[in-house]
Amino acid sequence: MILTAFLTAAVLVASGGTATAAAPGTVAASDREVQFVSDGVPAYGTLHVPAHRAGARVPAALLIPGSGPTNRDGDEPPTVTPGTLKLLANALDQDGVATLRFDKYGTGRTGLGGLDPAALDLPTFTRQAVAAEQTLAKQPEVDRDEVSIVGHSEGGLQAMLVARRVRVKSLVLLAPQDLRLLDLLKIQLDAQVTAADQTALSKVITDFRAGRELDYTGMSTQLATFLQQAIFSPVNTRFVRSDDAVYPPSVARPGPRVLLTCGTQDTQVPCWTTSPLAAALRTLPRPLPVDHFQHAPGTRVNDQVLDPSVVTALRTFLEHR
Known part of the structure; x- marks a missing residue:
């Protein structure tokens, strides 16, 4: 559950991508591979820009993945491939929102980049996410005043930490880590x-x-055996200690508009744990009939589909942007 990355300053470069046909005066929706670098170590991700009027700037969202070796799409291949972040990017496209999702260190094209995994900690992940947000905000298609952060699971905790360091329009916290790591x-x-x-x-x-x-x-x-290999192993100890030291309600700051959801079928972050975080954010949690991967009950883990309630919650929230 613990491979990630380190970034402090970022530069974005395009290296090809895909686009769809567009009407006259409209720029087609497109994906492009991006790279942002800090301390000589590159990280990679996908910038998706929805169809938009030529010359217009669009709202945007940084998508932050959950715990462990979770890549830009929200997957831990080859066994766990729900595609949660890729599906969220597709849903946000329908509302005209650009997205950046990236491979944490230890995942995808980024890999470890020569970093020692045993030296990585929670602030390392936060620095990477801050750099990614700054990179997204500088894109020529993006309205800097309309940048939001969408965090899933541990990514929800990271979203709150990033929001303490950069200016964001709103936060979407989907089943966020809401207790100390080992309590959860x-x-x-x-x-x-x-x-x-x-x-x-x-x-x-x-x-x-x-x-x-x-x-x-x-x-x-x-x-x-599970604890020794997956949680308290030497390679994970530093990260676990740094994450467990954070009580999420203590880092939550009211300010940006917040959509806070919990899944009534979620056994990883149960709805009954959410109240302290909601109080700190001065909002009310929105229970959705989903599991941790934002699936409908009975959906298999690797079925790549969002429950309609998740899409509706996003759309309703964005209508008040």
Whole structure:
């Protein structure tokens, strides 16, 4: 769950793309590959510009992916490919919104770029997202005063952190990380393990936060192996510690308009955890009948389709832009 990237300043370059036919006086919708660089390390993404009047500037949104090695489309190939961010870009296109989505370090074309994955932490991800937002805002088709951020899952926490550093019009937080990382992890795992595992897990989390050696005694082999390999491995420790140190409501700042959603079928970020974050943002959460990937109930993980309620929520929010 923990590969990512580091950027502090960005320059965008085009390297080809696709476009569709347009009516006279209209620029066709197009995708182009972009590159932004910091500290000599390039990151890559897709800039989508919707059809628009020639010479006009359009609103835009930066799309920030969730946790782990999640690429520009919202996928962790080859096993998890819901296409969440690509689908969001398509939906926003219908409302005339340009989008930039990018490959975090450790994913897609970007890769690690020579960075040590064990040295990456939450601020590293934030710096990358800030650079991406600054790059998007400089595009000739984009109205700088109409730039928003759309964050999914952990990307929702990143959206709030980025909004503390750059000027944005609005935030769209789709099932955002709304608790400390390990508190949310415990909620997820408690629903799947025995009472003995729950007790042992609480102790491991307490010990980790205190900087003590982790003792998996009393824990099932399956859970202990998962924690040792996926959460508390040496390559992940720095990131997990830095993310877990952040209580999302404490970094939420009222100001930009906010759409905050939760999924009534979401077992990763349940709706009942959202109230403190909503209060900090001075907004009300909008429950949607979806799972964590913004699917309708019963949809398979890799079915690339957004539930209509997600598209409607976006459209309603954008109508008040």
